[in-house]
Amino acid sequence: MMKKLWLLLLFSSLSLHAQNEDGLENKIKKIYQEALTQGKSYDWLDHLTNQIGGRLSGSLNAEWAVKWAKEELDALPLDSVWLQAVMVPKWVRGTFEYANIESSPGNTINVNICALGGSIATPSIGIRANVIEVKHIDDLAKLGKEKIKGKIIFFNRPMQVDLVNTFKAYGGAVDQRYSGAAEAAKYGALAVIVRSLNFRLDDYPHTGVMSYGDLPINKRIPAAAISTNHAELLSSMIALNPKLRFFIKQNCKNYPEVRSYNVIAEIKGQESPEKIILVGAHLDSWDLGDGAHDDGAGVVQSMEVLRLMSLKDFRPKNTIRVVLFANEENGLMGAKAYSKRVKKDKEQHLLALESDSGGFTPRGFIFDTKVQYLNKILSWKPYFDPYYIHLFEGNGSGADVSLLKGNSLVLAGLKTDSQRYFIHHHSEMDTFDQINKRELELGAATMAALVYLTDQLGLE
Amino acid sequence: MMKKLWLLLLFSSLSLHAQNEDGLENKIKKIYQEALTQGKSYDWLDHLTNQIGGRLSGSLNAEWAVKWAKEELDALPLDSVWLQAVMVPKWVRGTFEYANIESSPGNTINVNICALGGSIATPSIGIRANVIEVKHIDDLAKLGKEKIKGKIIFFNRPMQVDLVNTFKAYGGAVDQRYSGAAEAAKYGALAVIVRSLNFRLDDYPHTGVMSYGDLPINKRIPAAAISTNHAELLSSMIALNPKLRFFIKQNCKNYPEVRSYNVIAEIKGQESPEKIILVGAHLDSWDLGDGAHDDGAGVVQSMEVLRLMSLKDFRPKNTIRVVLFANEENGLMGAKAYSKRVKKDKEQHLLALESDSGGFTPRGFIFDTKVQYLNKILSWKPYFDPYYIHLFEGNGSGADVSLLKGNSLVLAGLKTDSQRYFIHHHSEMDTFDQINKRELELGAATMAALVYLTDQLGLE
16 A cells, blocks of 8 residues: 555656656646636736726826835745836826817817827917818928918827738827927917827827927927817818817926836746846826726736746746836836846846737737847747747837847737727726736736746747 | 820839739738728628617517618629528517525525526426536436436536637537536426526626427426626525525527528629639527627628629639528528538539637638648738738638538638637627727628638639
8 A cells, every 4th residue: 555655656756757847838838727717917907907097107196006016016925026216207187178179159069188198288278279180290391380370280190090000000190199299389389189099989088198309398389189089070170161269278287207116026046046037017007097908907917927937836047027117108217217227237138028018818929139039939939829829020029128128138028919909098998897807817828928938948 | 295194004004914913912901901991891780780689580680680681782783692591490588587596585686697598488487496506417417316306407617717719618618508408307407507608707697509409398497597796606605505595587488480581692703603602600699689799790791701802803703602691599590501502503612701709800710621722721821911810720610601511612710819709699798889890890801811812712
């Protein structure tokens, strides 16, 4: 009896050993199983979005998010958790914006707008003026100062709907939002209204960062986004009556910088603790929704990667670090501070992987790296096949990790199925109820799989 | 001036000619552009779901759907549109079901149930009895007649959440719904309650077809689905109090078969009109939602494929036919009638492609075909790369087209990103507002691309 038991134990131990040797497929399977059955990302996101909410840089919510994230990471069996102080911009929306179209004196239709992040307020009595609709910033030069002076410029170029890559469509339209006000101000415009960056026709305005560039303070003009439905309405009403007037009132304000923090935590590597594999996302969000997709999803997925790697099945050779960056949306100050520190301390990063394309079904990764490392990673594709992860492209990474260029062998971004992303992005529609638990968890598992393969197989 | 114009025209004509010769990539691009910018699928689906609604076989709505589909197809520039008569089952839910858990006499909690399709009613005063929870049909034999007789059997095995392929998880749990009542009845059970086939914990019961097999009519017992939240509740209450009683009342009814129709339309091939490429979906749906994902999406995508192929850019060599099948959900009578006709007329199908996995982002196809044809199709993968269509598997097709086995060189099914599918499937949650326009249109374009490549390049 005892002998049999002993043989059984020996046999179990041998087969366990064998599995540890060969079984990277099994480890990856374990990652997905754990994320889908015991995952914490969904509950974490529930708290971050529903208990804290939108967390714009400089806001009290942003500070609560820092405190919460540190506490949750402190509760995991990690080697260290710390905060890196960073100064961030503070812009406040104030009371909700108000706008209407006045087709004839006293005859108005209210429309949905929101101030763009960084915009100045209107005078307290608002601005009422005629509107000129344009499609491109270049159109301003063609119109010239004489026609633009004293008017409101309405940028109304839609995102290109026949681009399957929705981020490419975003890239093709975002100049209107980012630079529209600075450019129109040079021609004497009083304000700008920008069509929301949303494929769908609906009633929600989408905010986002804008910049006045080097425009002197006294030349700056207010900038707001208008919902796609109301952009269509305004455009058709201008076609009927070019003399109509638009009224806009907003009282947003820029304050001096305030202190915030990157939240950082890590598991020390068993073999090469000086080599770092980073997963990260940005903890800040815009203020209109609760920042569930942008980028609460990335935050809890990154935390989940660290939790998975802290389980006894996985003993990373290299240090696995999570960085929850402050202030991605309107300044990148968290990423700047982190990369500065990395350069100063000459820290060696193998991989820096960001999740910032929403909590949708993962499709793969984009990479910014040398061909030799990309080829190494491409050789791992078969490990991802059972999970329908197929997209491995060498054309980018993420806004935060991109600042580690030169200090990380590989920069990468998780890519999701992003057809729905711009419905939510920077708007009231970015809320927890729009997150699918399985999709969120699959994203976390997919990140963890890349992290674990990089850790176990190395890049050289 | 005239000379220059003439040269310009000649040059345009030459470059157009060159493009027609080489440009399959361009044609595929055109398909996607057209579907995303001028597509009709979304508006069609709006009508089918919001103006007609759920369209269970034998219902008035199902007849309206036939009429509507024929009219819409008649309005396209096709060669013929016709109806194929077919007898279909008629099962009617009646007034909404009612159920509660009685933890002690007079102390009840209402729970959400719905009758399974094909189930008989309870007596008009309902059934109240003790409940036995089981996970597997096999558990019935272990319990035996003595324990089961006079009880309600509660099948509560969840879908396996760690399967990334959600249809596989469905396949692993659906036996409880389909055969649970027939099996439990053999042991003297009074009724069965089945956990809804939904990964998510929510309040919606999900119906679906069940069968009594060869059980005599007087042995049949009522069967209903319970929402996942209430399945969890019931399970935890049974654990506390195994003597609790469950009350169920439903008055659904099976009527004699009625006449319905497959709706069929086609564009005759320019070169080989006798060779048919079929796209199809099922026009019927369950009655609880409006059948937007299952399978309104497939219906309008199939119609859109035919519309796209009717545009002047595409002159199919082979006949392109759409079949909107009657009665997939509870009988497959439409598919049976169609395949019978095909066999009788010795019609030659090259490809029969079905869309029945929801209007989500397309990921690729599954195929049931010979290796030689599969390899041919796999050689077309590069055409699909720009659209992130990557999944080409040789492990299935679709319920309706599978009956054409032996009469079509290739059977195929569109595969979508199906993580969210079972939230909606067969429930009140299957509604038009849960459809994303771009995702729906991308599915139609992806089907059209496969159809066009098959048409132009052939399978041999």
